[in-house]
Amino acid sequence: MSVATAVLVGESQASRVLTEAVSKIAACWKLSNEQLGAILGLSAASVSRLRSGTFELDRTNKAFELGQYLVRLFRSLDALMGSDDQASMSWLRTVNLDLDGRPIDLIRSVKGLGEVTNYVDDFRARV
Incomplete structure (x- = not known):
């Protein structure tokens, strides 16, 4: 196998793994297609295809990078909440005075x- 082929196989696998992780996070946090689409910068229809397995995040697109941030947020929040999905969902949906809003609403923009x-990463570092 050539180096170029190995890179393509690696990229394809990375796309598949990230797509599956994002889909599982959306299910765990009970995100609608519209909510996940806003987070990733995709249409609700694309998110529907993502969830059904007929669409993968492409490493060359911004949605891939945003998906990586979503996974990072999930992992950090999961560690902070002791793997309690209900606590994570509650935190996401509760107004946070430090962030000046509900995290679930704030993550709809890249910023x-x-x-x-x-x-969440900074808060974890203090614990």
């Missing part, structure tokens, strides 16, 4: 997703 992710 908000970065700020919420950094906030």
Whole structure:
């Protein structure tokens, strides 16, 4: 196998793995197609195809990068909440005075997703 082929196989696998992770996070947090689409910058129809397995995040698109941030947020929040999905969902849907809004609403923008992710990472560092 050539190096170029190996890179393509690796990229395809990365796309599949990230797509599956994002889909599982959306299911765990009970995100609608519209909500996940807003987070990733995709249409609700594309998210529907993503969830059904007929669409994968492409490493060359912004949605892939935003998906990586979503996974980072999920992992950090999961660690902070002791793997309690209900506590994570409650935190996401409750107004946070430090962030000046509900994290679930804030992560709908690129800026908000970065700020919420950094906030959770910073909070974890203090624990």
